[in-house]
Amino acid sequence: MRIRGKFKKEGYVKFVGHLDTVRLFQRAIKTSGLPIAYSEGFNPHSKVYFAMPLSVGVSSEGEYIEIKTTKDVDLNIATINLNKVLPEGIKIDNFKNVPDQSPTLMSQVDAADYTITINTNEDIYYKLKSILSQDKIITTKQNKKKKILEIDIKPLIINYDISYVDKPILKVRLYAGSKQNLSPDLLVKCLIGESYDYDVHRTELYSLLEEKLVTLNQIV
Helix, strand or coil: CEEEEEEEECHHHHHCCHHHHHHHHHHHHHHHCCCECECCCCCCCECEEECCCCCCCCEEEEEEEEEEECCCCCHHHHHHHHHHHCCCCEEEEEEEEECCCCCCCHHHCCEEEEEEEECCCCCCHHHHHHHHCCCCCEEEEECCCCCEEEEECHHHEEEEEEEEECEEEEEEEEECCCCCCCCHHHHHHHHHCCCCCEEEEEEEEEEEECCEEEECCCCC
């Protein structure tokens, strides 16, 4: 049996790295009494999986976790019990059942929504709008072989909205996952360089299903 949960990671826990987050959930799941399944072999590990690692310092309200259980569970009780033992800043919104034959959670990620707040009083709205409206946005990126490549990131930006409420705010949907990926950090670097401090908040993860983007909750 597999269950999928959507959860928030906000506040001070946004500075907890991905591996520590995995360990945190493993301990919390065990403490909650959820009948988690383990792999076989000399070094069994709990079958807990995440959709897409979150960078240190990035908050989110759109994270997903899948847990393999040894038997059917009451989803509402599982949500309540796990939330009781999770630290402040992490909260499961809900659990849903997932068919055992479904693709892995990570393989289903194709896009992500982000809200990027640039911490400056300067109105750089027109600068952002000008760059984002260009046909091409060229930058450099180091590949796995540490070779510097010139790339156009514009095709990786699905849509965006720019506003100014005390600070410049960019809401953007980017391609993400193993097929093609644009990180919000690289996007910001292309738009405004490294002169400004900024905060990134992930709001949702999507899968491409029949040429349409749907949330990871919608495909369950």
